[in-house]
Amino acid sequence: MNGNSTKTQSGKACKINPYNPGVKKKATLNITIQNRLFMRSSLQNFTRNSIDLPQISENRQSPLNTTKPNILNSTIPYDPIAQVQSNPLTSQTALKQFSNYLSKYETEEILNYSEVYFLGMKANKIKVNLSEPNFGFDDDRSDYKIIIGDHIAYRYEIQHILGRGSFGQVCMCFDHKSKEQVAIKIIRNQIRFHRQARIEMRILHELKSQYIENYAVTMLENFKFRKHWCISFEPLGANLYEILKSNGFRGFSQLFIKKISFQLLSCLKNLKDNRIIHCDLKPENILLRKTQKEGVKVIDFGSSCFLNEKIHVYIQSRFYRAPEILLGINYNEAIDMWSLGCIVAELHLGYPLFHGESENEQLLCIMEVKGLPPEHLLGKAAKRKNYFEGNLVKNMLNSRGKRRVPGSKPLEIIIKNTDEKFFDFLNRCLEWDPELRLDPVAALAHPWLLD
Structure with missing residues (x-):
């Protein structure tokens, strides 16, 4: 699962005809070869660059370290890039320990999540502004303002944008729950796009429930985040x-x-x-x-x-x-x-x-x-x-x-x-x-x- 959109209306994209230079190619939604190389390197460097939450109690054992340090009582300065979580934090625990790394909006928002996997603590957080669209999270086109390195739903780490379209945007993310890369489609925050997103999710759910080879992309999950419908997909290759x-x-x-x-x-x-x-x-x-x-x-x-x-x-x-x-x-x-x-x-x-x-x-x-x-x-x-x-x-x-x-x-x-x-x-x-x-x-x- 596209900034000028690569589609207009229902996604009308044009391509270069090498035999007809008068036909112009618009930007396309799909993943470029350069982005694909970036994706590969991003995944390879995950354990070095992508770790957000440390181990914070004796009963939380990291898969990367069999020791059980207690950093709650430690005099060692807190390092947010510590080690991969093996289990999620509760929102209350995450708020208690890492509120200094959250925006004021997030300190209230996080309580709506029972499991916290990633906080995007190194990201330049969006500052809430009540006079701006959707408290400052949306641009004037009702697209979500994507911040590289920030989280989606306290689970997905935004790695880079794959493309934009009339419906919204698609970004490559790392799922800190499944420890896999996923593509997430973030729908524009407008009623007509919400309506179409619900139809898309119904269709994708129907296809996913068949348990047969249907040669259609697999929807992993769908959810709402900051008033935007989001759909996560399996990552695929070049188009x-x-x-x-x-x-x-x-x-x-x-x-x-x-x-x-x-x-x-x-x-x-x-x-x-x-x-x-x-x-x-x-x-x-x-x-x-x-x-x-x-x-x-x-x-x-x-x-x-x-x-x-x-x-x-x-x-x-x-x-x-x-x-x-x-x-x-x-x-x-x-x-x-x-x-x-x-x-x-x-x-x-x-x-x-x-x-x-x-x-x-x-x-x-x-x-x-x-x-x-x-x-x-x-x-x-x-x-x-x-x-x-x-x-x-x-x-x-x-x-x-x-x-x-x-x-x-x-x-x-x-x-x-x-x-x-x-x-x-x-x-x-x-x-x-x-x-x-x-x-x-x-x-x-x-x-x-x-x-």
Whole structure:
């Protein structure tokens, strides 16, 4: 489980097309390679840099030291960087011993916690100000003010920020209870984001309770801290966009694409079985597992919904947005299959198949490859007038003076692949009509994947 946000509305991120320098890449929510190296070094240095609470009584034995010093009666100066806690402190004990290291607000707040693992005593604490948003803990965008080295819920040590988005922020933390790194998503402190966070947590709880391999990120815990919903996740590796970038925006082998496609389709099948729509499938939201070289997991269910509880009409990142969303037609889980087709094409090409500068040009990009949409779809389109004047396409110029002509760049010409099974798979994922588009079950049985 994104400061300018890397998403707008429901997370519309753009990427650099190396063959089309006019398309600009916005900052992405996902973890950079540099951050990943930092994460690795942070974990290696944990026992040196990350220890907060000392052993404070004879009946609290440290796993790093079998002796039982009593520092309550010791004349040795207090050293807050002493040794790792093997058990949590009670809030009363932590307050009694370490109140000098807490802010005035924390001396009252800590009493709401039955277990205390980490205090962030070296951090530059936020000073409470009653005239500022959320007593000074929030910025003017209602994002939580993240302080590196401080605590979240007296348990998690903030190590660094992974990214920001329209929903809030994600940071890498060390969990002093489990002694493991976790990613924590901190939701913006606004009612509409709280509402969506509750939906996201319901979906993640549903997926977690299945006890099957569903290729979706695992939610560890969720809780509220200083009026912000927080969700902790398992840490994962680089995302597919980062992998494409590190590969010089060159496409991957068919074998690699098949492996990734199988896992994504397995995820989408499970979502469809549970009547869940992801609503923002894209390379940035597909991350490699840390323990499996070619294993992936789908992340960011912040725009997701149950099929019978759709509340958004402006969804999906632009390059992966299904035509029914662009046209203003009622949608279902088939929008995720369109996104998957776009992702598979990108893994093959190395760059996005449809890379419009705006929503209007996005549909023109699709028509350039797929021709005109069927009339029965246009008859349902609430946004038809955005793209057509009567039966004629509004063939506008983009910022580079380019005019896109429907049907002028057939998919088989762009793909340049002699594998007819691959072309058929891709073409059927990118079907205009969602009723005729491949669904996950049919896609998993397609000859291209079974070869």
